[in-house]
Amino acid sequence: MKIILSVIAISLLVTGCATAAMQTDTGKMLVARLEEDFSSKGPATMERMLNQDEVQKLCSAYPLEMSDEQMETLQASQLKTVKYPADGNYLGEWKEGEKIAQNGRGMQSSDQVKGTNGGNCYACHQLAKEEISFGNIGPSLYRYGKLKGDGEAVVKYTWAKIYNSQAFTTCSNMPRFGHSEILTEKQIKDVMALLFDKNSPVNQ
Amino acid sequence: MFDSDKKGVQVMDQGRRNALRMVSALGLVCAGSLLGPIRALAGEWQANSFEAKGLANALKELGVDSYTMSSEVSVISAEIAENGAVVPVSVGSAIPNTEYMAILIEKNPNPLSVAFNIPEGTEAAFTTRVKMGETSNILALVKANGKWFAASKEVKVTLGGCGG
């Protein structure tokens, strides 16, 4: 059950024995409160906050408990959302990809509507070795292409993982960059090149 | 929390960096140098030395022809500064008769940051905080017995991360 959030020091959380009915009430109260207390600003809209999709709804449960079957169903439905590049080209420019990986702007209330979003990959992943300021929420992707090769299967998988990570890991922490329209197809190609291009700093 | 991007933080710092650049671009590094070096006396603010562009010019304006790196001069800071706007620096000199100390940030367009004239009875040791536009050496410059000494330390300026 890798998807169950690590339950640490739970004793301090109220005993966790709230009934389903109470939870529903709290959930309803929460949505009502959010509606009253928040307002849309820039690209951060109320609509995207209040109208949770299936993934968001299921993944807000705490503790998270899903049967293997439920997880598989959810992953399958998410995999269906993945759009592969129409021209069959998966790799763009790694230099652009590096810029996208460094850039964490976009979709915040302080950002411009329809501005160019970043991928913010370094926030969670190690990529190029030169960049020492990287996070550890996701696995290290240093030498990703070198280690995984560039076979069709791994390239397609990686595309889909960036496009919609929920297709492979239920309640993954990673944003669904393609599905949620954070990055464009071209941008995903550039990030793919950062991962796979043999000249990319990631593979040195 | 997710404000870990470089770009975002750079936006904030960019203004200052441009600022520093503009000061130098405007050529405020002025005619003073033609009149020969003027020593910055503390208590008397010298535009020539504070507005000098680049380390060599700043040193020239301070009247430093040459200096010796000395293990008796110290610069203490962190290897990494979380934010270039506030970099803690302690400078000290164990050289007898230290009469003057200055802190210069090598890569800042205007390197001279602060200078101390040291009256008798005051220790040649100061702690303050400086702004750094980018990763750079911090130079502690000391004048004692009419000679110049220095020590330097590199501080890396990182950007990004969440608010803690």
Add this chain to the structure above:
Amino acid sequence: MKLIASIFTALITMTPLQGVAGSSSTDEIAKYRQLLADGNPAELWEMRGEELWKKKLGPQSVSLEQCDLGKGSGVVKGAYVELPRYFKDVNKVMDLEQRLIHCRITLQKLTPEQAVAVPFGSTSNPSDIEALVAYITAASRGMKIAVSTTHPKEQAAYELGKRFFFYRAGAHDFACATCHSKDKQRIRLQELPNLLNRTDAQNTYSTWPAYRVSQGEVRSMQHRLSDCMRQQRFPEPRYASDTITALIMFMAKNAEGGIYDAPALKR
């Protein structure tokens, strides 16, 4: 002097950072913070806050000195470590900032607009609220965080805050929990407290508000969480809203027993 020189010698012999990541970087950042710990500009906000607390304001020229922050009229010492709490006079749970606004309206007769004016200051436009918050929170230094959830409304606020903590939404599918429910996680080089872990929760909650060197201002808990919302790709919360107070309640309860030590100094 000798000592300084020897420290310096020690420093220059340390291995350069080049190419090193992870723990040595975080150690150096810890050192950076430690070097800044002495001489926190937040003290300047505390001084101004104390003046503002005692300053007669409003149409009837009244100070805030009679404001009841939960421990009785005018009691500042120890008030913050018990907030948020249920207030009978308004029949609701309030955090410090909500209560301050309440006092500015009821005691000083400021209009609601005047009472919440400039919640977050800037260089040319300082915030009275941030200064007051600095003064009031400083009066709880060294005391144990001890919020109550015995009143049903306190319990409800806690539950609401908890629910919100795990609520995933927005363009990035983020919840607070995405980054703050596991130990030893980092965004870039920034360590992320696990707010479900008592020690992390205590260390975090006990060090807000803080003077933020990146902003040159003392920032309150409401500000901190508003900024989390922004980074979480959520819409903008109204200042001093009940949702944020509920989240503060959840965090404060998780931090119970921690020794309060703020206003602190942060990135």
Add this chain to the structure above:
Amino acid sequence: MAEPMRIRAKLNGDTVEVKVLIRHDMETGKRKDPSGKVIPPHFIKTLIAKCKEKTVLDTVMGISVSKDPFLSFKFKGGALGDKVTVTWVDNTDDTRTDEATIS
């Protein structure tokens, strides 16, 4: 108008350690506000500390000293109960003097 400084002066043996915190923007003069207007320079140029009329610190500063400056230094010759006064002057000729008692 300038806000008060926070000054601490502590005697350790024969040495007085002074720590000064100053509320000052230390504007570089080239930053822009959100509307794109240049924020004028505003920074402290000189700072002098005295104890019993004797200058114990004499400092000149540039725009690269951090906002809300902090400064600490040590001097000999101060006694318990003596006053340390600190005066700064900025580029707009605004000035402020505060004092602390050595403890």
